[in-house]
Amino acid sequence: MSVLVYCEVSGGSLKKASLEALSEGKKLAGALGGSLNAVVVGSGLDAHIDAIKNHGAETIYVADSADHENYVPEAHLTAVADAAAQASATVCLIPATTRGRELAPRVAVKLDAGLIEDVTGLTGEGGTVAAIRPEYAGKVYRSVKANTLPMVVSTRPNTFDAVADAGAGARVDLSLDYSAKAKVVETRKAGGEKIDVAEADRIVGGGRGLKEPENFKLVEDLAETLGAAVAASRAVVDSGWRPHAEQVGQTGKVVSPTLYIAVGISGAIQHLAGMTTSKTIVAINKDKDAPIFKVADYGLVGDAMEVLPALNAELKK
Amino acid sequence: MNIAVLVKLVPDTAAMIRLNGDKSGIETRDLNWVLNPYDEYAAEEALALVEKHGGEVTAVACGGDDQVEALRKVVAMGANNAVLVKREGEYDQLASAKAIANAIKDRGFDLIFTGYRTTDDDSTAIGPMVASLLELPCVTEVNKLEVGDGTLTAERNIEGGSEVLEASMPCVITAQKGLNEPRYPKLKGIMMAKKKQIETVDAEAGDIRTATTTMDYPPERPAGKIVGEGVEAVPELVRLLREEAKVIE
Ligand SMILES: Cc1cc2nc3c(=O)[nH]c(=O)nc-3n(C[C@H](O)[C@H](O)[C@H](O)COP(=O)(O)OP(=O)(O)OC[C@H]3O[C@@H](n4cnc5c(N)ncnc54)[C@H](O)[C@@H]3O)c2cc1C
Numbered sequence: 356m357s358v359l360v361y362c363e364v365s366g367g368s369l370k371k372a373s374l375e376a377l378s379e380g381k382k383l384a385g386a387l388g389g390s391l392n393a394v395v396v397g398s399g400l401d402a403h404i405d406a407i408k409n410h411g412a413e414t415i416y417v418a419d420s421a422d423h424e425n426y427v428p429e430a431h432l433t434a435v436a437d438a439a440a441q442a443s444a445t446v447c448l449i450p451a452t453t454r455g456r457e458l459a460p461r462v463a464v465k466l467d468a469g470l471i472e473d474v475t476g477l478t479g480e481g482g483t484v485a486a487i488r489p490e491y492a493g494k495v496y497r498s499v500k501a502n503t504l505p506m507v508v509s510t511r512p513n514t515f516d517a518v519a520d521a522g523a524g525a526r527v528d529l530s531l532d533y534s535a536k537a538k539v540v541e542t543r544k545a546g547g548e549k550i551d552v553a554e555a556d557r558i559v560g561g562g563r564g565l566k567e568p569e570n571f572k573l574v575e576d577l578a579e580t581l582g583a584a585v586a587a588s589r590a591v592v593d594s595g596w597r598p599h600a601e602q603v604g605q606t607g608k609v610v611s612p613t614l615y616i617a618v619g620i621s622g623a624i625q626h627l628a629g630m631t632t633s634k635t636i637v638a639i640n641k642d643k644d645a646p647i648f649k650v651a652d653y654g655l656v657g658d659a660m661e662v663l664p665a666l667n668a669e670l671k672k
Numbered sequence: 673m674n675i676a677v678l679v680k681l682v683p684d685t686a687a688m689i690r691l692n693g694d695k696s697g698i699e700t701r702d703l704n705w706v707l708n709p710y711d712e713y714a715a716e717e718a719l720a721l722v723e724k725h726g727g728e729v730t731a732v733a734c735g736g737d738d739q740v741e742a743l744r745k746v747v748a749m750g751a752n753n754a755v756l757v758k759r760e761g762e763y764d765q766l767a768s769a770k771a772i773a774n775a776i777k778d779r780g781f782d783l784i785f786t787g788y789r790t791t792d793d794d795s796t797a798i799g800p801m802v803a804s805l806l807e808l809p810c811v812t813e814v815n816k817l818e819v820g821d822g823t824l825t826a827e828r829n830i831e832g833g834s835e836v837l838e839a840s841m842p843c844v845i846t847a848q849k850g851l852n853e854p855r856y857p858k859l860k861g862i863m864m865a866k867k868k869q870i871e872t873v874d875a876e877a878g879d880i881r882t883a884t885t886t887m888d889y890p891p892e893r894p895a896g897k898i899v900g901e902g903v904e905a906v907p908e909l910v911r912l913l914r915e916e917a918k919v920i921e
């Protein structure tokens with residue numbers, strides 16, 4: 356029995372979601388009575404090996420080559436399958452990022468294993484894997500167990516704690532034989548040093564209550580003061596005020612930051628679906644009966660255009 | 673161009689979801705069912721490509737007779753053929769994907785479109801799984817697509833940016849919002865769809881690897897408080913965030 360965690364390096368950095376998966380994998384390996392191992396694919400990976408080791412990996416399978424500077428889905432798939440075979444992995448954990456969402460199902464096919472996606476809870480009692488996953492955009496939770504092993508499980512980012520706990524970290528280099536029927540030819544970073552909504556620890560979300568796109572400047576200013584990412588409701592995304600990458604909700608991103616400030620957002624069920632697992636929710640809305648107040652820990656009834664500058668000034672004090 | 677669109681009927685995203693008596697699943701009575709929103713983008717892209725390059729669109733759904741409604745919705749949009757891969761009872765993603773892959777493997781599709789995710793089970797598995805089962809490339813969460821001669825170029829958002837991928841065809845594409853504006857079916861299409869002959873094939877799926885133990889509601893958030901009104905309430909809000917919630921310094 357062993358657990359294998361896919362560690363994602365993209366844009367030159369090791370994703371925090373990978374460390375979260377390693378820590379969860381360590382617990383799972385303990386419960387199943389096996390070892391924790393990791394696999395990482397990319398170029399210039401030496402810089403990331405220590406972090407993987409320090410989060411509990413006993414063996415680290417490394418596919419490092421200049422060919423992997425850009426993402427080649429089939430290469431990552433082959434690497435995970437190779438590492439899973441070498442480590443006799445019974446459970447493969449993959450963070451449910453954009454990449455993980457496509458990789459996990461393909462690894463499941465390659466290993467002829469079952470798949471449990473985007474889990475928010477994971478246990479390994481009784482020699483098998485059981486997990487909890489939100490469905491219907493978090494309106495209900497399903498508890499699922501594996502009928503057979505091996506099993507591929509993807510873990511929801513920002514849900515599990517990353518805990519340092521060093522493992523042996525023995526390095527095994529992989530040489531890969533794959534066909535590249537699809538490959539990334541260009542990567543573009545979002546403007547400036549913007550924090551991505553899906554990864555942000557603090558988020559300020561704006562909705563139609565901001566009245567016009569220019570007023571998002573107030574949201575951006577507050578976000579900057581807080582070191583937060585800007586999010587948007589679908590109403591303003593559909594109006595073309597904000598890009599879809601910022602949309603939170605059932606047909607946008609599901610987020611669980613420490614702090615979510617909803618400004619001029621009514622709190623439609625599809626929006627709530629994307630953010631009610633946030634730790635602390637603040638709502639600023641002119642209508643005291645807006646549904647958003649039902650999920651907000653702290654509500655402030657008022658005009659966003661007046662409250663936002665005042666809030667920003669108060670925080671800077 | 674010979675294109676498949678995989679589709680599924682799901683509860684309306686505005687629906688209240690209630691669990692059934694023994695908490696083994698959701699209460700399906702009184703729900704309003706719609707085509708999975710992302711499957712609309714998938715269908716639109718397939719139809720637009722066929723309008724441009726010629727060819728046929730085949731809608732494929734796997735499930736019970738209720739899924740015929742999903743197929744009719746795509747036929748109403750303009751799809752030429754509809755196939756129901758028939759199965760009953762609980763399935764997991766791998767079993768569904770195998771059933772779908774087996775049903776379409778010999779039909780010579782140049783492109784297979786799926787939604788990137790379903791809004792019911794919130795999974796993102798079927799497209800990538802079908803691709804792997806058929807040994808095809810797969811590009812997921814696509815919001816811009818250009819199809820050339822035997823190759824395609826696709827864009828998608830990733831954390832912190834976007835990326836452009838090139839892939840050979842045949843290929844599986846999973847559709848994200850932004851790819852296009854789905855058309856509304858015209859009355860004529862809706863009438864035709866009602867009479868459309870649906871081809872039915874039996875599912876060949878293999879073992880089911882996961883089982884549901886139970887379903888539950890998420891823990892309820894404790895009732896919050898209204899801190900106050902207008903600008904005057906701002907200092908108190910900040911104090912609470914600092915001292916009570918401890919989420920800011
Ligand atoms: C299939 C489907 C999927 C969907 N997916 C999503 C999704 O992923 N995400 C999402 O967000 N929505 C989604 N929606 C849309 C959702 O139903 C709502 O329409 C949308 O969330 C409303 O956005 P809003 O709150 O910005 O606008 P509104 O509902 O118009 O609310 C504006 C709010 O601003 C307040 N306000 C007005 N003026 C001021 C002011 N001066 N100061 C302060 N407050 C003010 C108002 O009181 C009101 O509460 C989806 C809908 C469907 C059908």
Ligand SMILES: Nc1ncnc2c1ncn2[C@@H]1O[C@H](COP(=O)(O)O)[C@@H](O)[C@H]1O
Nearest residue numbers: 678679733734786787790795796797798
């Ligand atoms: N039962 C099904 N029949 C046909 N297509 C499906 C089925 N389930 C899922 N799909 C397709 O796969 C996509 C992703 O589904 P899923 O992995 O279940 O979230 C959907 O948007 C559909 O295009």
